[in-house]
Amino acid sequence: MKLELRDIGMRxxxxxxxxxxxxxxxxxxxxxxxxxxxxxxxxLIKIAAGYYVPDSGAMLxxxxxxxxxxxxxxxxxxxxxxxxxxxxxxxxxxxxxxxLAAGYDRTWIRTVNWPAQRRRLASALAMLETDLxxxxxxxxxxxxxxxxxxxxxxxxxxxxxxxxxxLMLDEPTTALEGPETERLFSVIRTLASQRVGILYVSxxxxxxxxxxxxxxxxxxxxxxxxxxxxxATHEQLVSAMLGAEAGQxxxxxxxxxxxxxxxxxxxxxxxxxxxxxxxxxxxxxSFSIAKGECVGAVGLSGSxxxxxxxxxxxxxxxxxxxxxxxxxxxxxxxxxACLDHRIALVPGNRLAGSLVNEFTIRENLxxxxxxxxxxxxxxxxxxxxxxxxxxxxxxxxILPADPNYRCIHLSGGNKQKVILAKWLAIxxxxxxxxxxxxxxxxxxASSMLGTLRSLADxxxxxxxxxxxxxxxxxxxxxxxxxxxxxxxxxxxxxxPEWSETGILNAMSxxxxxxDNRTKILELHVGGKExx
Amino acid sequence: xxxxxxxxxxKRLGPRSIGAVYVLVALVVIFSVISPTNFANYGTAKLVFNxxxxxxxxxxxxxxxxxxxxxxxxxxSTAGLSGIAAAWVLANxxxxxxxxxxxxxxxxxxxxxxxxxxxxxxxxxSFIGTLATGSxxxxxxxxxxxxxxxxxxxxxxxQQDVALKNILGLTLPVFVTIAAAILLYIGLEKSGxxxxxxxIGFDVEVARLSGVRVNGIRAAGLLASATLxxxxxxxxxxxxxxxxxxxxxxxxxxxxxxxxLGATQFKGGRFNSWGTIVAVLLLGTGNVGLxxxxxxxxxxxxxxxxxxxxxxGLTSAKGIGPLRIRSLRRQSPSAPNLKAPVDPGLSSEAxxxxxxxxx
Ligand SMILES: Nc1ncnc2c1ncn2[C@@H]1O[C@H](COP(=O)(O)OP(=O)(O)OP(=O)(O)O)[C@@H](O)[C@H]1O
Ligand SMILES: [Mg+2]
Numbered sequence: 106m107k108l109e110l111r112d113i114g115m116r117x118x119x120x121x122x123x124x125x126x127x128x129x130x131x132x133x134x135x136x137x138x139x140x141x142x143x144x145x146x147x148x149l150i151k152i153a154a155g156y157y158v159p160d161s162g163a164m165l166x167x168x169x170x171x172x173x174x175x176x177x178x179x180x181x182x183x184x185x186x187x188x189x190x191x192x193x194x195x196x197x198x199x200x201x202x203x204x205l206a207a208g209y210d211r212t213w214i215r216t217v218n219w220p221a222q223r224r225r226l227a228s229a230l231a232m233l234e235t236d237l238x239x240x241x242x243x244x245x246x247x248x249x250x251x252x253x254x255x256x257x258x259x260x261x262x263x264x265x266x267x268x269x270x271x272l273m274l275d276e277p278t279t280a281l282e283g284p285e286t287e288r289l290f291s292v293i294r295t296l297a298s299q300r301v302g303i304l305y306v307s308x309x310x311x312x313x314x315x316x317x318x319x320x321x322x323x324x325x326x327x328x329x330x331x332x333x334x335x336x337a338t339h340e341q342l343v344s345a346m347l348g349a350e351a352g353q354x355x356x357x358x359x360x361x362x363x364x365x366x367x368x369x370x371x372x373x374x375x376x377x378x379x380x381x382x383x384x385x386x387x388x389x390x391s392f393s394i395a396k397g398e399c400v401g402a403v404g405l406s407g408s409x410x411x412x413x414x415x416x417x418x419x420x421x422x423x424x425x426x427x428x429x430x431x432x433x434x435x436x437x438x439x440x441x442a443c444l445d446h447r448i449a450l451v452p453g454n455r456l457a458g459s460l461v462n463e464f465t466i467r468e469n470l471x472x473x474x475x476x477x478x479x480x481x482x483x484x485x486x487x488x489x490x491x492x493x494x495x496x497x498x499x500x501x502x503i504l505p506a507d508p509n510y511r512c513i514h515l516s517g518g519n520k521q522k523v524i525l526a527k528w529l530a531i532x533x534x535x536x537x538x539x540x541x542x543x544x545x546x547x548x549x550a551s552s553m554l555g556t557l558r559s560l561a562d563x564x565x566x567x568x569x570x571x572x573x574x575x576x577x578x579x580x581x582x583x584x585x586x587x588x589x590x591x592x593x594x595x596x597x598x599x600x601p602e603w604s605e606t607g608i609l610n611a612m613s614x615x616x617x618x619x620d621n622r623t624k625i626l627e628l629h630v631g632g633k634e635x636x
Numbered sequence: 637x638x639x640x641x642x643x644x645x646x647k648r649l650g651p652r653s654i655g656a657v658y659v660l661v662a663l664v665v666i667f668s669v670i671s672p673t674n675f676a677n678y679g680t681a682k683l684v685f686n687x688x689x690x691x692x693x694x695x696x697x698x699x700x701x702x703x704x705x706x707x708x709x710x711x712x713s714t715a716g717l718s719g720i721a722a723a724w725v726l727a728n729x730x731x732x733x734x735x736x737x738x739x740x741x742x743x744x745x746x747x748x749x750x751x752x753x754x755x756x757x758x759x760x761x762s763f764i765g766t767l768a769t770g771s772x773x774x775x776x777x778x779x780x781x782x783x784x785x786x787x788x789x790x791x792x793x794x795q796q797d798v799a800l801k802n803i804l805g806l807t808l809p810v811f812v813t814i815a816a817a818i819l820l821y822i823g824l825e826k827s828g829x830x831x832x833x834x835x836i837g838f839d840v841e842v843a844r845l846s847g848v849r850v851n852g853i854r855a856a857g858l859l860a861s862a863t864l865x866x867x868x869x870x871x872x873x874x875x876x877x878x879x880x881x882x883x884x885x886x887x888x889x890x891x892x893x894x895x896x897l898g899a900t901q902f903k904g905g906r907f908n909s910w911g912t913i914v915a916v917l918l919l920g921t922g923n924v925g926l927x928x929x930x931x932x933x934x935x936x937x938x939x940x941x942x943x944x945x946x947x948x949g950l951t952s953a954k955g956i957g958p959l960r961i962r963s964l965r966r967q968s969p970s971a972p973n974l975k976a977p978v979d980p981g982l983s984s985e986a987x988x989x990x991x992x993x994x995x
């Protein structure tokens with residue numbers, strides 16, 4: 106059994122997004138698809154799902170044409186999808202969302218058979234070795250839980266007993282942490298051994314090389330390479346994605362390692378001092394960040410580091426004993442106070458709440474710094490706004506370079522750039538950044554890290570929370586390590602623990618014991634004195 | 637350069653951006669052909685402008701709350717209450733026209749404060765909250781008027797000054813509405829306030845995290861909508877020459893129709909003042925036209941329905957509405973397939989959007 110997409114051509118607003126794309130998926134094979142942000146990967150998958158109708162081309166299942174633009178027929182033919190945006194209705198419970206794609210079991214009078222529905226979801230989740238609250242609305246789920254639900258929905262057998270024959274996963278691991286990723290991989294292997302054909306899209310090139318048998322590379326909507334994964338190298342993929350020259354420079358993000366400052370170089374005055382921060386899982390955490398310092402925060406999932414930046418920005422309920430920015434005490438943690446003290450929050454792009462989708466690039470870019478653009482009568486200075494927008498677009502190479510392009514259609518990586526630029530526009534004292542490279546292609550990820558480091562060098566203070574040590578090790582001056590809601594250690598870039606293993610060890614260190622606490626305080630104060 | 641200019645203008649002026657304008661022109665042509673003597677003259681235009689100015693003003697009043705993502709269903713009742721307040725003061729306190737106007741506006745501002753307190757202070761959903769306050773407002777109006785019309789001193793100097801003075805046959809309500817449209821145009825599309833208002837309407841959470849004072853802006857919107865509908869109520873009372881609690885509420889549905897039809901024009905999906913004005917003119921021209929050519933009594937209702945569908949249908953082919961036929965979808969692939977059964981790939985965004993448009 107094979108699924109073939111032939112000569113697919115697609116334009117959005119007269120801009121070609123896919124050009125003559127031919128790709129063929131075989132049963133029992135894991136097929137990788139990689140490409141830079143905006144190269145058309147998601148569009149291709151949505152065409153296969155019947156969500157978009159391409160301008161030209163055809164889809165064939167075992168040489169028989171499948172009508173394009175019909176999600177129902179795709180489903181009947183056993184095509185299953187986990188889309189990049191997951192396609193969950195936030196107000197619906199997990200169970201209701203499950204039924205949306207996987208169909209509803211019926212009783213003999215045609216009402217929904219909820220017990221049967223529960224059993225089907227439970228068995229799908231069992232494959233992923235997880236459990237989720239079935240009746241809670243998805244809006245209350247974490248990013249990890251949402252992803253797991255979407256995956257469970259795709260791999261579950263349909264109501265009519267029809268099973269998945271081809272499964273297409275669009276960046277499924279962006280929101281996942283290590284253990285869940287491993288579980289997903291083992292599910293993929295199991296499914297492949299049951300003759301399911303799998304398409305796996307990811308920006309984690311090493312995962313793609315490990316997991317897949319064949320990998321196809323897209324660049325600007327064209328296929329530039331189709332390689333046997335066993336023989337392909339990381340460098341080959343990068344140069345096929347970004348062009349030959351780029352491939353040599355940007356083999357992987359860490360290669361872009363800028364010269365790191367030692368803590369001693371930092372200007373003495375702390376830009377930000379936080380004492381007694383408590384929020385959700387975080388309990389009574391204190392730290393300070395110097396001007397121009399880049400601080401990473403890491404920890405296993407559930408350690409509290411996920412909430413750190415959101416708590417500081419007032420995005421989630423939090424209390425703090427004292428927080429000072431440049432010596433001035435903040436009255437409380439709310440977004441307006443943060444803006445007034447020039448604290449910026451850059452959420453991970455997986456998270457809703459970072460861009461107004463219906464707004465243009467220009468409107469989003471200036472939303473945070475609108476006060477500096479308005480003059481008499483609160484009128485926005487249109488010429489100045491346009492000028493600033495164009496300079497940000499140029500500086501970050503945002504594509505399309507059209508200030509009036511609506512953000513809803515931007516690819517993930519470009520959204521991330523717009524968010525960063527929006528907050529840089531307020532000339533922040535402290536930038537709070539969550540997962541800077543999740544869902545961003547290798548080229549952009551590398552330049553993103555470079556950008557972040559240069560922001561710190563320009564005198565902005567940075568606090569980066571991440572699940573990838575490779576996001577912070579190359580650029581941070583210090584790393585805060587969290588475990589079970591507490592700050593268990595602070596590692597400086599000159600310390601002997603400053604390595605992947607050293608920090609992983611620190612991550613599993615138990616908090617709470619009394620001497621541990623004093624040690625942290627010493628570390629904390631010591632760090633400050635060093636400054 | 638000139639090529640991009642050209643597409644810029646064809647985009648802005650094409651039927652897909654301003655379908656309602658095309659329907660309006662078509663209406664004028666059709667009525668003029670049917671009845672060249674009765675319809676095609678300045679008198680008809682005056683009639684449309686003067687009669688529909690107040691409807692337009694109530695429609696404009698809705699723009700700020702709707703743009704900031706909340707409803708104000710009390711606009712009709714507020715107009716009614718303000719009209720009665722003006723009439724009551726004229727009849728019982730002072731026959732000076734200014735006294736009536738001031739009374740109406742003060743009452744409207746109070747109504748706006750009450751709406752803000754209920755919706756933002758108590759956190760009651762705006763749909764329910766303003767439905768409730770509106771019901772109370774109209775009850776007060778009925779009680780004050782004793783469920784009668786108040787004509788004393790209303791049909792005198794007040795009517796003369798407020799509703800009948802004119803320039804080239806256009807009366808004060810027309811100018812008030814134009815002024816409101818200009819103010820709202822600047823407020824929504826040129827000012828920082830407007831940008832923030834739209835941001836809240838599209839995504840409250842993003843707006844909040846961007847430091848926008850959500851409640852402050854929504855309160856300003858509710859206050860403005862109450863004030864404008866209060867002024868509309870006073871104007872309507874003057875036009876009729878009598879205060880009646882039934883006057884205000886009749887504006888509610890046409891005003892909503894105008895605001896929503898307006899949102900599909902010019903700005904593709906944003907409530908805006910010129911779109912609202914065009915929408916009101918469209919409804920007005922249709923109704924007055926039918927009257928002039930002598931259509932049967934049921935014809936205006938049918939007409940309103942047909943006009944709304946035609947105007948929105950023409951425009952939404954571009955990709956804002958769910959009304960889409962297959963052939964159009966092939967040309968504009970960005971349109972999601974809404975006819976298909978539940979689609980697992982439909983992003984939650986798209987789903988929410990289509991749900992909104994359908995609502
Ligand atoms: N509905 C749409 N209307 C207009 N343009 C669109 C639409 N959807 C996507 N695009 C554009 O098409 C291009 C390809 O987008 P797509 O989402 O397929 O990229 P991608 O390869 O999945 O990127 P990423 O890795 O960031 O997810 C982008 O330039 C995007 O801006
Ligand atoms: Mg994508």
